Amino acid sequence: MPVIAVLALDGVPGHQLTAPGICFGTAARCHPQVDYEVRYCAAPGFRGTGGAAPFGLDTPWGPEGLAELGACDTVLVPGHDGYLDEPPCGVAEALRAAAARGCRIGSVGTGTFTLAASGLLDGRRASTGRRHAAELAARHPRVEVDPQGAVVEADPFYSAAGVLGGLDLCLRLITLDHGVPVAVETERQVFLELHGPAGPPGGGAVTGPAGTDGADGPDRVTARRVPGTPGPAGSGLGPTLRWMEAHLDRPLTLDDIARHAGLTVRGLTRRFRAETGLPPLQYLLRARIQRAQRLLERGDEPVARIAARTGLGTPANLRHHFQRYTGSSPSVYRTAFRSVVATLTWSQEGAAGGVGPDAPGERVPHRP
Structure with missing residues (x-):
């Protein structure tokens, strides 16, 4: 362990x-x-x-x-x-x-x-x-x-x-x-x-x-594992996974991903399931949702812009998949996440001299 x-x-x-x-x-x-x-x-x-x-x-x-x-x-x-x-x-x-x-x-x-x-x-x-x-x-x-x-x-x-x-x-x-x-x-x-x-x-x-x-x-x-969910990713697809994450804004297809990995589509799908527990396009969708979460948490870009940057296309498409994977709409997620940040951040009243060792203002927009 x-x-x-x-x-x-x-x-x-x-x-x-x-x-x-x-x-x-x-x-x-x-x-x-x-x-x-x-x-x-x-x-x-x-x-x-x-x-x-x-x-x-x-x-x-x-x-x-x-x-x-x-x-x-x-x-x-x-x-x-x-x-x-x-x-x-x-x-x-x-x-x-x-x-x-x-x-x-x-x-x-x-x-x-x-x-x-x-x-x-x-x-x-x-x-x-x-x-x-x-x-x-x-x-x-x-x-x-x-x-x-x-x-x-x-x-x-x-x-x-x-x-x-x-x-x-x-x-x-x-x-x-x-x-x-x-x-x-x-x-x-x-x-x-x-x-x-x-x-x-x-x-x-x-x-x-x-x-x-x-x-x-x-x-x-310590933690006890539970069965029935995806296993860990291996190293074989590492370069392709990083390439996908770097090009989430592009309309990637199965053929594109297979070509980068040097595999047939069937071989790619088999390798993805073995190493990530997901088929390639499902993995790609989840990576896009994660990118959308990051952008919502760390910036003020409108939903339309985030949909374009994550490759999800339209605000409606982003809302549909975001709701499915997170149980929340993008706007509600952004508001709720920032309330968590405000709760955990050192308050002006609580920290000596108005700031703590890691004071408000250190959380900056992340640009993947």
Whole structure:
């Protein structure tokens, strides 16, 4: 089972600390052949989260646990207070040791300062909150800073902006691990759970911050898989899947996709079902809906423009398929999603001096 280690530094925004448990736990609950375990590792000096309603964390793992977790596949570094200071004792060393073992390492918001302080981002692209980009570039001139705050991939390092950037980053890692269909459904379920109460679908079980029965304590998340839903995507179609995602606005046909993959239409369909659990055009439609979700969440473009950019053609066609896959109309989805952002964002009244380590304004329109 892949292990996700979340490094908790003092003053971490609560929503960034819990996002990995929510995302990876939801993915495992809702899909077969998806297993994740999330472990929270407290750094030296950790007292609790920041913000208006701080909470503590009781965990058996300190930063030395990152070196001891032999099964650790991914390390995540959320934002935190004191990000301009030197990392707490042992943190940079633990991150370098994790990288040397081949772990993926991701950072969110001001957590990128800590990752950069380890030297691991030298000569690589990275992202942080938009209002912190200039400071990151000044302090770490060997890091190529993306000023837009989008998810940046510099394999095996990944970084994203704050506020809901942690959700974006986790969903991107799930896409890399298990393909677009799993990520699309995970995002949908996460959104539904954040916007209103929802029980575990299909009889799945989650322990820890993503939903709790207390079996493994508050610092560990495990999930039980449920049968009957698409399996993970393999690597054989990887180039074609990326090509499709880069050309969603075009009227792609089965022949176009098969030609790019170097397969017959029959062979393409067989390969798609084996690797993604979906036929090619169904996969394409779900990728277009996911793109529409992203555009609705992160910008103010009219529905007609989004329909054109996603290859769905007309607003009526977009509304039809969007309602079918998300259970909501585009306009209702946009309004509801932004209410979630407002709820999770640091408020002017709740953060010292009017802002937190990952304050409002860091969520910027994403342009796929």
